[in-house]
Amino acid sequence: MNEHSKIENMGGCSEIPVLKERGQREVFCGLTGIIWLHRKIQDAFFLVVGSRTCAHLLQSAAGVMIFAEPRFGTAILEEKDLAGMADAHEELDREVANLLERRPDIKQLFLVGSCPSEVIKLDLSNAAERLSKIYFPKVKVLNFSGSGIETTFTQGEDACLASLVPTLKETDEENLILVGSLPDIVEDQLVELIKELGIKEVAVLPGRDRETMPSIGKKSKFILVQPFLTDTTEALEKRGASRINAPFPFGEEGTTLWLRSIKENYGISDDKFEIVTSAPRKRAQLGLKKLRTSLQGKTIFFFPDSQLEIPLARFLSRECGMKLIEVGSPYINRSLVDKDLELIEDMPVISEGQDVDLQLDRCRENNPDITVCGLGLANPLEAEGLTTKWAIELVFTPIHGYEQAQDLAELFVRPLKRKEALLI
Numbered sequence: 267m268n269e270h271s272k273i274e275n276m277g278g279c280s281e282i283p284v285l286k287e288r289g290q291r292e293v294f295c296g297l298t299g300i301i302w303l304h305r306k307i308q309d310a311f312f313l314v315v316g317s318r319t320c321a322h323l324l325q326s327a328a329g330v331m332i333f334a335e336p337r338f339g340t341a342i343l344e345e346k347d348l349a350g351m352a353d354a355h356e357e358l359d360r361e362v363a364n365l366l367e368r369r370p371d372i373k374q375l376f377l378v379g380s381c382p383s384e385v386i387k388l389d390l391s392n393a394a395e396r397l398s399k400i401y402f403p404k405v406k407v408l409n410f411s412g413s414g415i416e417t418t419f420t421q422g423e424d425a426c427l428a429s430l431v432p433t434l435k436e437t438d439e440e441n442l443i444l445v446g447s448l449p450d451i452v453e454d455q456l457v458e459l460i461k462e463l464g465i466k467e468v469a470v471l472p473g474r475d476r477e478t479m480p481s482i483g484k485k486s487k488f489i490l491v492q493p494f495l496t497d498t499t500e501a502l503e504k505r506g507a508s509r510i511n512a513p514f515p516f517g518e519e520g521t522t523l524w525l526r527s528i529k530e531n532y533g534i535s536d537d538k539f540e541i542v543t544s545a546p547r548k549r550a551q552l553g554l555k556k557l558r559t560s561l562q563g564k565t566i567f568f569f570p571d572s573q574l575e576i577p578l579a580r581f582l583s584r585e586c587g588m589k590l591i592e593v594g595s596p597y598i599n600r601s602l603v604d605k606d607l608e609l610i611e612d613m614p615v616i617s618e619g620q621d622v623d624l625q626l627d628r629c630r631e632n633n634p635d636i637t638v639c640g641l642g643l644a645n646p647l648e649a650e651g652l653t654t655k656w657a658i659e660l661v662f663t664p665i666h667g668y669e670q671a672q673d674l675a676e677l678f679v680r681p682l683k684r685k686e687a688l689l690i
């Protein structure tokens with residue numbers, strides 16, 4: 267075992283030990299979050315202050331937009347900026363002025379930090395404050411970091427949402443806020459179910475534009491839909507809101523337990539819960555039943571990537587009958603995933619962080635039926651004969667809620683079918 271690796275017991279009721287590793291990592295940076303956030307927040311623009319590498323990453327991950335003007339871009343730091351020979355703040359102000367003049371549709375501007383802007387210690391919070399004074403109320407200017415120095419790709423969304431929280435309007439009214447970005451159709455399904463349970467004031471962070479951002483106060487409650495929102499959770503709690511703790515809404519069981527936590531918090535009757543959830547639950551159960559035979563008993567190994575690993579492992583083991591070998595996550599916030607961890611029964615290795623060579627050795631040794639990993643590892647592992655699933659696909663595909671339970675299971679059936687087809 268590497269000297270950086272050690273087993274730590276997480277304590278609490280789950281008693282699942284965690285293998286902590288601090289070695290070389292293979293993950294995307296937080297800029298990746300802009301790809302789904304710019305679609306979600308429709309009056310926002312994400313201006314990355316970074317290098318040509320950052321611009322290439324965004325462009326290749328997002329594809330070229332032909333029909334619409336993109337709502338993200340990169341203010342490129344040139345060598346003279348990096349060498350401290352130019353006033354990067356002045357240049358940034360000029361870029362922003364040009365952008366906002368050209369694009370009156372922008373109502374929220376995010377200045378997004380990157381590795382280069384952090385290395386030269388460009389203070390974007392200062393810049394956002396200065397620019398806010400100039401452009402408010404027409405445009406709200408915020409900042410967050412998408413740098414890959416110490417983070418992983420879903421932390422970009424966490425940092426973005428956390429930057430929004432201090433700007434949310436104060437309210438004395440009770441409301442429930444769903445936190446985390448989802449495809450609109452999935453978000454609508456979950457909000458609809460909650461409203462049918464009898465809760466009328468339901469909002470979502472992030473809202474689809476500045477007008478629909480939630481209000482918040484001491485009577486607000488919130489529930490996460492994504493497990494990677496540590497900083498956002500802290501920011502919401504700082505504003506006085508209280509979190510409803512629940513397993514994440516993946517699969518039939520996960521969605522039911524997630525909704526049940528809301529039901530219990532609001533004192534909704536069992537009868538009402540049954541009426542609202544029984545039909546979609548049955549649909550999800552039926553969809554999963556069809557696929558369970560393909561996944562039952564198959565082994566799976568998760569490399570750390572999206573922080574979705576623990577809730578997904580719970581879904582795959584309990585609802586699909588898969589056997590977990592290792593569940594790696596870049597960062598485990600025990601208080602956010604404890605409800606999922608408690609439900610994982612077959613005691614796999616749970617690992618946090620990464621030492622990629624050691625983890626590759628463990629993976630090869632176990633020879634899993636499916637390996638969930640980043641793009642960089644997938645091709646070499648496929649060449650070695652392992653069947654892989656790209657972790658990033660799980661973030662880009664609608665997988666939450668009852669109606670997506672079957673699709674989620676199918677994402678894991680497909681690589682197995684492909685492998686079978688190749689063997690024939």
Ligand code: SF4
Pocket residue numbers: 295296297316317319320321323379380381382412413414415
């Ligand atoms: S933020 Fe850092 S890791 Fe991400 S593309 Fe730019 S230089 Fe690379």
